Amino acid sequence: AFLNGRLDLSQAQSVMDIIKARTDASLRMAAGHLQGKFSDEIKAMRHDILEVIAHLEASIDFPEDDIEAVAKDEASAKVTNIKNRIEEMLSTFNTGRILRDGLVTAIIGKPNVGKSSLLNTLLREDRAIVTDIPGTTRDSLEEYANIGGVPLKIIDTAGIRETEDKVEQIGVEKSMSYVQKADLILALFDTSSDLTKEDEEIINLLQGKEGIVLLTKNDLSCVLDIEDLKQRLQGNFKYMQISTFNNDGIKELEQEIVNRVYSGTVKQAEGIFVNNVRQANALKEAQKYLEDCLNTIEMDMAEDFIVIDIRSAWEKLGEITGDTVDEDIIDQIFSQFCIGK
Known part of the structure:
Protein backbone atom coordinates (compact mmCIF):
# COMPACT_ATOMS: atom_id res chain seq x y z
CA ALA A 1 0.00 0.00 0.00
CA PHE A 93 5.08 13.95 21.93
CA ASN A 94 5.33 12.88 25.57
CA THR A 95 1.61 12.05 25.71
CA GLY A 96 1.68 10.35 22.30
CA ARG A 97 4.69 8.22 23.24
CA ILE A 98 2.99 7.14 26.47
CA LEU A 99 -0.28 6.25 24.70
CA ARG A 100 1.73 4.19 22.19
CA ASP A 101 4.28 2.49 24.48
CA GLY A 102 2.79 2.86 27.96
CA LEU A 103 3.74 4.94 31.01
CA VAL A 104 6.55 3.07 32.76
CA THR A 105 5.45 3.23 36.40
CA ALA A 106 7.60 1.90 39.25
CA ILE A 107 5.92 1.03 42.54
CA ILE A 108 8.59 1.53 45.22
CA GLY A 109 8.44 0.84 48.93
CA LYS A 110 9.62 -1.32 51.80
CA PRO A 111 8.35 -4.90 52.17
CA ASN A 112 4.71 -5.30 53.18
CA VAL A 113 3.85 -1.65 52.55
CA GLY A 114 1.10 -2.54 50.06
CA LYS A 115 2.87 -2.51 46.67
CA SER A 116 1.38 -5.76 45.40
CA SER A 117 -2.06 -4.81 46.73
CA LEU A 118 -1.84 -1.55 44.76
CA LEU A 119 -0.81 -3.44 41.61
CA ASN A 120 -3.80 -5.79 41.97
CA THR A 121 -6.12 -2.82 42.58
CA LEU A 122 -4.95 -0.95 39.48
CA LEU A 123 -5.13 -4.12 37.37
CA ARG A 124 -8.50 -5.04 38.91
CA GLU A 125 -7.30 -8.63 39.27
CA ASP A 126 -5.17 -10.69 41.67
CA ARG A 127 -1.95 -10.72 39.67
CA ALA A 128 0.55 -10.44 42.54
CA ILE A 129 0.67 -12.63 45.65
CA VAL A 130 -0.37 -10.65 48.72
CA THR A 131 0.46 -11.88 52.24
CA ASP A 132 1.40 -10.26 55.54
CA ILE A 133 4.84 -11.87 55.24
CA PRO A 134 7.51 -9.30 54.24
CA GLY A 135 9.48 -10.15 51.09
CA THR A 136 6.73 -12.03 49.25
CA THR A 137 7.65 -10.23 46.02
CA ARG A 138 11.30 -11.11 45.37
CA ASP A 139 11.46 -10.11 41.71
CA SER A 140 9.83 -7.41 39.60
CA LEU A 141 6.42 -8.00 38.02
CA GLU A 142 5.48 -6.08 34.86
CA GLU A 143 1.86 -5.66 33.83
CA TYR A 144 -0.20 -3.22 31.76
CA ALA A 145 -3.20 -1.45 33.29
CA ASN A 146 -5.78 0.79 31.61
CA ILE A 147 -6.07 3.95 33.70
CA GLY A 148 -8.57 6.34 32.13
CA GLY A 149 -7.39 5.38 28.64
CA VAL A 150 -3.71 5.66 29.58
CA PRO A 151 -1.75 2.39 29.29
CA LEU A 152 0.31 2.03 32.46
CA LYS A 153 3.27 -0.33 32.28
CA ILE A 154 3.35 -1.06 36.01
CA ILE A 155 6.43 -2.54 37.62
CA ASP A 156 5.77 -4.02 41.05
CA THR A 157 9.26 -4.09 42.54
CA ALA A 158 10.72 -6.18 45.33
CA GLY A 159 10.55 -4.48 48.73
CA ILE A 160 13.74 -2.53 49.41
CA ARG A 161 15.51 -3.90 52.47
CA GLU A 162 18.69 -5.68 53.50
CA THR A 163 18.36 -9.42 53.02
CA GLU A 164 20.50 -12.57 52.97
CA ASP A 165 18.31 -14.14 50.27
CA LYS A 166 20.33 -13.91 47.02
CA VAL A 167 17.23 -13.94 44.82
CA GLU A 168 15.65 -11.15 46.86
CA GLN A 169 18.94 -9.20 46.78
CA ILE A 170 18.83 -9.22 42.98
CA GLY A 171 15.18 -8.10 43.15
CA VAL A 172 16.09 -5.18 45.44
CA GLU A 173 18.89 -4.11 43.05
CA LYS A 174 16.44 -4.18 40.14
CA SER A 175 13.99 -2.10 42.19
CA MET A 176 16.63 0.58 42.65
CA SER A 177 17.44 0.62 38.92
CA TYR A 178 13.75 1.09 38.02
CA VAL A 179 13.68 4.30 40.04
CA GLN A 180 16.19 5.77 37.57
CA LYS A 181 14.35 4.88 34.35
CA ALA A 182 10.65 5.05 35.28
CA ASP A 183 8.38 7.71 33.75
CA LEU A 184 6.41 7.79 37.00
CA ILE A 185 7.41 6.78 40.53
CA LEU A 186 4.76 5.69 43.02
CA ALA A 187 6.53 5.70 46.40
CA LEU A 188 4.60 3.94 49.16
CA PHE A 189 4.88 4.67 52.89
CA ASP A 190 2.84 2.92 55.60
CA THR A 191 0.90 5.45 57.70
CA SER A 192 0.13 2.83 60.37
CA SER A 193 3.79 2.72 61.53
CA ASP A 194 6.72 5.05 62.13
CA LEU A 195 9.47 5.44 59.56
CA THR A 196 11.82 2.45 59.57
CA LYS A 197 15.36 1.87 58.40
CA GLU A 198 13.95 0.54 55.10
CA ASP A 199 11.89 3.74 54.70
CA GLU A 200 15.05 5.79 55.26
CA GLU A 201 16.78 3.90 52.42
CA ILE A 202 13.87 4.68 50.11
CA ILE A 203 13.89 8.35 51.11
CA ASN A 204 17.61 8.53 50.27
CA LEU A 205 16.99 6.78 46.95
CA LEU A 206 14.25 9.25 45.98
CA GLN A 207 16.08 12.49 46.83
CA GLY A 208 15.73 15.00 44.01
CA LYS A 209 13.24 12.84 42.08
CA GLU A 210 9.60 13.51 41.28
CA GLY A 211 6.48 11.41 41.42
CA ILE A 212 3.60 10.57 43.74
CA VAL A 213 4.01 9.60 47.40
CA LEU A 214 1.20 7.24 48.42
CA LEU A 215 0.46 7.11 52.13
CA THR A 216 -0.96 3.60 52.42
CA LYS A 217 -3.23 1.77 54.87
CA ASN A 218 -5.41 4.83 55.27
CA ASP A 219 -8.08 2.57 56.83
CA LEU A 220 -5.88 2.09 59.93
CA SER A 221 -4.93 4.58 62.65
CA CYS A 222 -2.29 7.04 61.46
CA VAL A 223 1.01 6.80 63.34
CA LEU A 224 3.38 8.20 60.72
CA ASP A 225 4.50 11.82 61.10
CA ILE A 226 3.63 12.95 57.57
CA GLU A 227 5.12 16.43 57.97
CA ASP A 228 8.42 14.86 59.05
CA LEU A 229 8.36 12.68 55.92
CA LYS A 230 7.79 15.76 53.73
CA GLN A 231 10.73 17.49 55.43
CA ARG A 232 13.05 14.54 54.81
CA LEU A 233 12.01 13.75 51.24
CA GLN A 234 13.36 16.52 49.02
CA GLY A 235 11.92 16.51 45.50
CA ASN A 236 8.82 17.24 43.47
CA PHE A 237 6.27 14.87 44.99
CA LYS A 238 2.50 14.98 45.33
CA TYR A 239 1.19 13.33 48.51
CA MET A 240 -1.97 11.23 48.44
CA GLN A 241 -3.57 8.98 51.03
CA ILE A 242 -4.94 5.64 49.85
CA SER A 243 -6.25 2.33 51.13
CA THR A 244 -6.37 -0.70 48.87
CA PHE A 245 -8.53 -2.41 51.52
CA ASN A 246 -11.51 -0.14 50.87
CA ASN A 247 -10.28 1.53 47.64
CA ASP A 248 -10.12 4.91 49.35
CA GLY A 249 -8.19 7.42 47.22
CA ILE A 250 -7.74 5.06 44.24
CA LYS A 251 -9.99 7.06 41.87
CA GLU A 252 -8.16 10.24 42.82
CA LEU A 253 -4.84 8.53 42.13
CA GLU A 254 -6.01 7.35 38.70
CA GLN A 255 -7.22 10.86 37.81
CA GLU A 256 -3.89 12.34 38.92
CA ILE A 257 -2.05 9.91 36.61
CA VAL A 258 -4.28 10.82 33.64
CA ASN A 259 -3.79 14.55 34.33
CA ARG A 260 -0.01 14.10 34.41
CA VAL A 261 0.02 12.25 31.09
CA TYR A 262 -2.13 14.73 29.19
CA SER A 263 -0.75 17.78 31.04
CA GLY A 264 -2.93 20.29 29.22
CA THR A 265 -3.15 18.58 25.82
CA VAL A 266 -6.65 18.09 24.45
CA LYS A 267 -7.76 14.49 24.82
CA GLN A 268 -9.99 14.61 21.73
Missing part, protein backbone atom coordinates in the same frame (compact mmCIF):
# COMPACT_ATOMS: atom_id res chain seq x y z
CA PHE A 2 2.86 2.39 0.81
CA LEU A 3 4.86 1.58 -2.32
CA ASN A 4 1.78 2.13 -4.47
CA GLY A 5 0.87 5.44 -2.83
CA ARG A 6 -2.28 4.25 -1.06
CA LEU A 7 -0.80 5.01 2.36
CA ASP A 8 1.95 7.39 3.38
CA LEU A 9 4.68 6.28 5.80
CA SER A 10 2.98 7.70 8.89
CA GLN A 11 -0.24 5.87 8.00
CA ALA A 12 1.64 2.64 7.34
CA GLN A 13 3.34 2.82 10.75
CA SER A 14 -0.04 3.33 12.41
CA VAL A 15 -1.16 -0.13 11.27
CA MET A 16 1.29 -1.67 13.75
CA ASP A 17 0.20 0.86 16.38
CA ILE A 18 -3.43 -0.24 15.96
CA ILE A 19 -2.44 -3.87 16.44
CA LYS A 20 -0.47 -3.04 19.60
CA ALA A 21 -2.96 -0.53 21.05
CA ARG A 22 -3.72 -1.34 24.70
CA THR A 23 -6.44 1.21 25.47
CA ASP A 24 -9.20 3.13 23.69
CA ALA A 25 -7.06 6.29 23.75
CA SER A 26 -4.14 4.41 22.18
CA LEU A 27 -6.49 3.05 19.52
CA ARG A 28 -7.99 6.49 18.80
CA MET A 29 -4.52 7.92 18.30
CA ALA A 30 -3.43 5.09 15.96
CA ALA A 31 -6.72 5.20 14.05
CA GLY A 32 -6.39 8.96 13.64
CA HIS A 33 -2.94 8.46 12.14
CA LEU A 34 -4.27 5.77 9.80
CA GLN A 35 -7.09 8.08 8.66
CA GLY A 36 -4.44 10.64 7.76
CA LYS A 37 -5.19 13.28 10.42
CA PHE A 38 -1.53 13.52 11.42
CA SER A 39 -0.29 13.37 7.82
CA ASP A 40 -2.72 16.11 6.79
CA GLU A 41 -1.09 18.45 9.31
CA ILE A 42 2.37 17.66 7.93
CA LYS A 43 1.25 18.01 4.30
CA ALA A 44 -0.44 21.35 5.03
CA MET A 45 2.81 22.71 6.48
CA ARG A 46 4.80 21.42 3.51
CA HIS A 47 2.32 23.11 1.16
CA ASP A 48 2.73 26.41 3.02
CA ILE A 49 6.51 26.07 2.83
CA LEU A 50 6.33 25.50 -0.94
CA GLU A 51 4.38 28.75 -1.30
CA VAL A 52 7.14 30.59 0.55
CA ILE A 53 9.79 28.97 -1.65
CA ALA A 54 7.84 29.94 -4.78
CA HIS A 55 7.60 33.60 -3.73
CA LEU A 56 11.25 33.77 -2.81
CA GLU A 57 12.37 32.17 -6.07
CA ALA A 58 10.12 34.53 -8.00
CA SER A 59 11.93 37.47 -6.42
CA ILE A 60 15.24 35.87 -7.43
CA ASP A 61 14.13 35.25 -11.03
CA PHE A 62 12.44 38.65 -11.51
CA PRO A 63 14.51 41.21 -9.59
CA GLU A 64 13.22 44.04 -11.79
CA ASP A 65 9.70 43.65 -10.33
CA ASP A 66 10.95 44.88 -6.93
CA ILE A 67 9.17 42.17 -4.92
CA GLU A 68 12.17 41.22 -2.78
CA ALA A 69 11.12 43.10 0.38
CA VAL A 70 7.51 41.84 0.16
CA ALA A 71 8.69 38.24 -0.37
CA LYS A 72 10.98 38.41 2.67
CA ASP A 73 8.26 39.88 4.90
CA GLU A 74 5.75 37.24 3.81
CA ALA A 75 8.35 34.52 4.28
CA SER A 76 9.13 35.68 7.82
CA ALA A 77 5.46 35.71 8.84
CA LYS A 78 4.66 32.33 7.28
CA VAL A 79 7.82 30.63 8.57
CA THR A 80 7.07 31.90 12.10
CA ASN A 81 3.55 30.49 11.85
CA ILE A 82 4.81 27.09 10.65
CA LYS A 83 7.46 26.99 13.37
CA ASN A 84 4.76 27.63 15.99
CA ARG A 85 2.61 24.84 14.54
CA ILE A 86 5.54 22.44 14.81
CA GLU A 87 6.07 23.55 18.42
CA GLU A 88 2.43 22.70 19.19
CA MET A 89 2.81 19.26 17.61
CA LEU A 90 6.01 18.55 19.53
CA SER A 91 4.24 19.42 22.78
CA THR A 92 2.09 16.29 22.25
CA ALA A 269 -7.00 15.40 19.50
CA GLU A 270 -5.13 12.10 19.89
CA GLY A 271 -5.22 11.58 16.12
CA ILE A 272 -2.62 14.31 15.57
CA PHE A 273 -0.33 13.45 18.49
CA VAL A 274 3.34 12.83 17.68
CA ASN A 275 3.85 9.27 18.86
CA ASN A 276 7.32 8.05 17.92
CA VAL A 277 10.92 9.22 18.08
CA ARG A 278 11.40 9.29 14.29
CA GLN A 279 8.54 11.75 13.86
CA ALA A 280 9.71 13.89 16.79
CA ASN A 281 13.31 14.06 15.54
CA ALA A 282 12.20 15.05 12.02
CA LEU A 283 9.97 17.80 13.45
CA LYS A 284 12.78 19.09 15.67
CA GLU A 285 15.19 19.23 12.72
CA ALA A 286 12.59 20.98 10.56
CA GLN A 287 12.04 23.47 13.36
CA LYS A 288 15.79 24.13 13.56
CA TYR A 289 15.96 24.82 9.81
CA LEU A 290 13.04 27.25 10.13
CA GLU A 291 14.83 29.05 12.98
CA ASP A 292 17.93 29.29 10.77
CA CYS A 293 15.72 30.65 8.00
CA LEU A 294 14.36 33.41 10.28
CA ASN A 295 17.90 34.31 11.38
CA THR A 296 18.94 34.53 7.72
CA ILE A 297 16.02 36.86 6.96
CA GLU A 298 16.85 39.01 10.01
CA MET A 299 20.45 39.32 8.80
CA ASP A 300 19.03 40.57 5.46
CA MET A 301 20.90 37.94 3.48
CA ALA A 302 20.05 37.09 -0.13
CA GLU A 303 16.96 35.00 -0.94
CA ASP A 304 19.15 32.13 -2.16
CA PHE A 305 20.37 31.52 1.40
CA ILE A 306 16.84 31.73 2.81
CA VAL A 307 15.60 29.15 0.29
CA ILE A 308 18.35 26.69 1.29
CA ASP A 309 17.15 26.54 4.92
CA ILE A 310 13.45 26.49 4.18
CA ARG A 311 13.84 23.78 1.53
CA SER A 312 15.73 21.67 4.08
CA ALA A 313 12.75 22.05 6.47
CA TRP A 314 10.39 20.99 3.66
CA GLU A 315 12.49 17.86 3.05
CA LYS A 316 12.62 16.99 6.78
CA LEU A 317 8.83 17.15 7.05
CA GLY A 318 8.65 14.93 3.97
CA GLU A 319 10.57 12.24 5.84
CA ILE A 320 7.61 11.84 8.19
CA THR A 321 5.19 11.01 5.37
CA GLY A 322 7.78 9.15 3.30
CA ASP A 323 7.92 11.68 0.45
CA THR A 324 11.63 12.42 0.91
CA VAL A 325 12.79 9.49 3.04
CA ASP A 326 15.76 7.19 2.29
CA GLU A 327 15.23 3.53 1.35
CA ASP A 328 17.26 2.45 4.41
CA ILE A 329 14.81 4.15 6.77
CA ILE A 330 11.83 2.60 4.96
CA ASP A 331 13.41 -0.85 5.20
CA GLN A 332 14.13 -0.35 8.92
CA ILE A 333 10.53 0.70 9.63
CA PHE A 334 8.94 -2.20 7.77
CA SER A 335 11.36 -4.71 9.29
CA GLN A 336 9.37 -4.24 12.51
CA PHE A 337 6.25 -5.72 10.89
CA CYS A 338 5.77 -9.46 11.53
CA ILE A 339 4.59 -10.95 8.23
CA GLY A 340 4.23 -14.53 9.45
CA LYS A 341 5.94 -17.46 11.16
